[in-house]
Amino acid sequence: QMELRERLEEARDADALGRLEQELFGLKEGLQAQIGECIDARRDYHGAADRVRKLMFLDKLDEDINAAYEALEA
Secondary structure (H helix, E strand, O other): OOOHHHHHHHOOOOOHHHHHHHHHHHHHHHHHHHHHHHHHHOOOOHHHHHHHHHHHHHHHHHHHHHHHHHHOOE
């Protein structure tokens, strides 16, 4: 996941940000599904909590991508 942060720092245009945003969207969807599976199917609350932390990191990264878009427009 730190690789995503590095890619954000290296993104210089809207195309690069868009690709990163699309990848991030897929990762977030996958984590949300895994959280549901951990809780509902396996009752693995520790595993669900770990995935929630990862999802929170990705949410913050999503906010940073939006800020980078705004910086490009300025």
